[in-house]
Amino acid sequence: MLDPVILLPAAINGLTMGAVYALVALGLTLIYGVLHIINFAHGSLLMVGLYGAFFLHRFGVDPYLALLVMVPALFALGYVLQWSVIGRASHGSDQNVLLVTLGASIVIENLALYFFSADTQTIDTPYAIAMVDIGVALVSLPRLIALGASLALAAILWLLIARTDLGRAIRAVAKERQGARLMGIDVDHIFAMSFGIGTACLGAAACLLLPMFYVSPHIGHVFVLVAFTVVVLGGMGSFSGALIGGLLIGVTESLCGLLLGESLGQIGIFLIFIATLLFRPSGLFGSRLS
Amino acid sequence: MTKKSNRLSRRHVLAGAAAGAAVSSFGFPAVLRAQAASIKVGILHPVTGPLSYSGTQSRVGAQMAIEEINAAGGIKSMGGAKIEALLADAQSRPDVGAAEVEKLNEAGVAAIIGPYASGIALATTQAAARHGIPHIVDVAVVDQVVTRGLTNTFRFGPGLKKTVDTAIENLIKINDGAGKPARTVMIVHEESAFGSGMATTLNSELPKHGFEILETIKHANPTRDFSNIALRVQARKPDLLIPANYYNEYVLFARALQQQRIVPKAIYSILGGGASSYKFVKEFPQAASYVMDCNHWFDPRKAAALVLKEKTEKRDLFYTYEVFMNYSCVYLLADALERAGRADRAAIIAALASSTFDKHVMPYGPTRFVNGQNEGAQPVTTQVLDKDIKVIYPLAFASGNAVYPMPERRG
Numbered sequence: 001m002l003d004p005v006i007l008l009p010a011a012i013n014g015l016t017m018g019a020v021y022a023l024v025a026l027g028l029t030l031i032y033g034v035l036h037i038i039n040f041a042h043g044s045l046l047m048v049g050l051y052g053a054f055f056l057h058r059f060g061v062d063p064y065l066a067l068l069v070m071v072p073a074l075f076a077l078g079y080v081l082q083w084s085v086i087g088r089a090s091h092g093s094d095q096n097v098l099l100v101t102l103g104a105s106i107v108i109e110n111l112a113l114y115f116f117s118a119d120t121q122t123i124d125t126p127y128a129i130a131m132v133d134i135g136v137a138l139v140s141l142p143r144l145i146a147l148g149a150s151l152a153l154a155a156i157l158w159l160l161i162a163r164t165d166l167g168r169a170i171r172a173v174a175k176e177r178q179g180a181r182l183m184g185i186d187v188d189h190i191f192a193m194s195f196g197i198g199t200a201c202l203g204a205a206a207c208l209l210l211p212m213f214y215v216s217p218h219i220g221h222v223f224v225l226v227a228f229t230v231v232v233l234g235g236m237g238s239f240s241g242a243l244i245g246g247l248l249i250g251v252t253e254s255l256c257g258l259l260l261g262e263s264l265g266q267i268g269i270f271l272i273f274i275a276t277l278l279f280r281p282s283g284l285f286g287s288r289l290s
Numbered sequence: 291m292t293k294k295s296n297r298l299s300r301r302h303v304l305a306g307a308a309a310g311a312a313v314s315s316f317g318f319p320a321v322l323r324a325q326a327a328s329i330k331v332g333i334l335h336p337v338t339g340p341l342s343y344s345g346t347q348s349r350v351g352a353q354m355a356i357e358e359i360n361a362a363g364g365i366k367s368m369g370g371a372k373i374e375a376l377l378a379d380a381q382s383r384p385d386v387g388a389a390e391v392e393k394l395n396e397a398g399v400a401a402i403i404g405p406y407a408s409g410i411a412l413a414t415t416q417a418a419a420r421h422g423i424p425h426i427v428d429v430a431v432v433d434q435v436v437t438r439g440l441t442n443t444f445r446f447g448p449g450l451k452k453t454v455d456t457a458i459e460n461l462i463k464i465n466d467g468a469g470k471p472a473r474t475v476m477i478v479h480e481e482s483a484f485g486s487g488m489a490t491t492l493n494s495e496l497p498k499h500g501f502e503i504l505e506t507i508k509h510a511n512p513t514r515d516f517s518n519i520a521l522r523v524q525a526r527k528p529d530l531l532i533p534a535n536y537y538n539e540y541v542l543f544a545r546a547l548q549q550q551r552i553v554p555k556a557i558y559s560i561l562g563g564g565a566s567s568y569k570f571v572k573e574f575p576q577a578a579s580y581v582m583d584c585n586h587w588f589d590p591r592k593a594a595a596l597v598l599k600e601k602t603e604k605r606d607l608f609y610t611y612e613v614f615m616n617y618s619c620v621y622l623l624a625d626a627l628e629r630a631g632r633a634d635r636a637a638i639i640a641a642l643a644s645s646t647f648d649k650h651v652m653p654y655g656p657t658r659f660v661n662g663q664n665e666g667a668q669p670v671t672t673q674v675l676d677k678d679i680k681v682i683y684p685l686a687f688a689s690g691n692a693v694y695p696m697p698e699r700r701g
Contacts, residue, residue: 006521011516020514118342120538122573129549140517141547213514213547214538218340222512257518262509263481 018250073163078199339382
């Protein structure tokens with residue numbers, strides 16, 4: 001029962017939703033792709049960011065203005081979490097990291113349940129339902145902002161990794177941890193910085209997501225699986241890959257929903273996931289940062 | 291020797307204490323009689339996991355009733371025995387719900403109240419039946435909950451068929467009353483047993499009453515984006531839009547409709563996630579305006595229902611149907627305990643089976659269980675009017691007049 005008239009608007013909707021996925025995946029690709037930390041707490045940290053922006057909104061701070069607070073705050077949280085908990089508890093073993101981040105996510109979620117209850121929270125802003133006419137379709141303003149922000153964030157991260165000393169240090173640690181240490185790089189600090197930057201991306205994602213979505217202690221689950229798919233599709237550690245991957249996943253989900261039925265829209269995402277693992281395990285933009 | 295003497299001394303102390311207690315009990319028999327054994331009742335809901343909000347609300351409703359009953363002197367026919375709530379968490383999973391029933395059985399509960407969701411109820415009622423535990427089902431609308439011949443199961447609220455039948459009946463009255471402006475329908479439902487069952491029934495029943503179903507759209511839980519569904523609704527232009535989904539998806543869908551400026555003649559939910567929610571009305575007054583819902587609702591004419599509303603809101607909670615349904619279920623059990631006169635499971639089952647309890651806050655008649663279903667239960671149709679939720683049908687319980695077709699909504 002597909003109406004061809006809505007095909008293009010649906011693809012554009014998918015594109016803007018994909019931008020949201022890209023936003024969540026950008027931080028993950030840094031942590032997961034570059035440092036090989038399988039961060040199961042990624043979704044929980046997104047939830048922390050969303051609650052942060054939500055409570056700031058209660059004090060009258062617009063979610064987009066909250067970026068100024070939430071990005072540094074989440075960076076600090078990520079840094080401290082990696083420095084004091086994940087790094088220490090993992091004893092240098094990548095396998096331990098997996099369990100530690102899983103444990104951290106359970107603790108964070110349950111703390112959120114305890115303090116914020118299981119209630120779903122939403123905010124209403126004057127622009128929440130604003131639409132922009134782009135000729136072929138009406139597009140939600142917060143989604144357009146998210147699309148622009150994901151492009152900007154991907155560019156900033158790329159610049160940071162490619163053009164700064166910190167980026168060089170991160171790449172060095174990612175490539176050869178021991179060698180980097182011998183060259184005088186404080187590996188623990190770089191790990192914490194990378195984790196902090198990845199988490200800061202979630203702070204940005206949270207502020208951009210809040211005007212169009214809801215918050216609950218379990219909200220991380222809604223996005224984190226898709227974010228992992230995006231990272232695998234785009235190529236681990238590739239920011240442009242995460243961006244393109246996110247957009248591609250968004251469009252695929254949207255069009256599959258339209259063609260196969262809305263409840264089956266997510267099949268496309270996971271078919272892509274499996275196909276990527278089978279035929280191009282390094283992802284579309286496969287080479288790691290070097 | 292010294293050691294032995296010490297041990298003897300301790301024994302003396304203990305013996306003395308025991309003797310003292312015995313003597314004092316003879317001395318104050320009235321005081322001891324007042325301390326009747328408490329009656330353990332399992333309050334089983336999904337307070338963690340995806341259904342945790344509803345589960346928590348349900349638990350609060352039950353606890354408020356228990357506090358009231360205990361403060362008023364407990365179960366009088368049992369010497370003022372207090373109800374002791376054993377709180378259990380089904381974690382939004384049927385298997386965990388069944389395991390919790392086993393634990394509650396070990397703890398010696400006299401009855402179980404819960405567990406909100408249909409899927410969990412199917413498991414918990416069956417587990418409770420194995421031990422002969424009376425199980426009052428609060429919400430869990432799927433009809434199989436009471437059609438499996440379990441004599442321990444008593445559902446206080448209406449089932450799915452009754453709800454859908456009433457919803458259609460009320461819809462026809464509303465539509466006929468306005469000169470039949472609506473003829474075409476679109477259904478948007480979530481994919482679990484609740485939404486799918488509803489869609490199947492509506493697809494078979496609505497055409498019998500002259501409605502044409504243009505399209506039925508099923509969506510996953512969670513669905514992150516309703517823009518495409520809104521686009522399809524916009525392309526089809528149905529007179530009536532019938533959503534059947536949980537709160538989170540309902541909110542996203544309602545906002546997508548508002549964004550695309552879609553205004554059908556009515557948005558008529560059945561057991562809708564948001565349309566009978568004070569939270570939704572408060573947070574999205576424009577998106578909620580004029581939305582109708584056929585759902586569990588309190589009787590706005592009953593003072594007790596309004597007192598409970600006030601008490602709930604004082605706790606900074608929304609007065610959702612989970613609260614007043616569970617509140618009423620506890621009173622239903624208390625009434626059965628009063629009549630049974632003992633915390634014996636079989637006696638409670640017999641008392642529930644013959645219940646005519648009518649001191650609830652619902653727009654129901656006296657309770658009357660037939661094969662475990664309360665035949666006195668019925669849903670009502672509500673509409674969001676003037677930023678409040680009003681009952682519009684049946685007229686006997688109405689607190690507002692239906693506004694139909696829906697006017698243009700601002701925002």
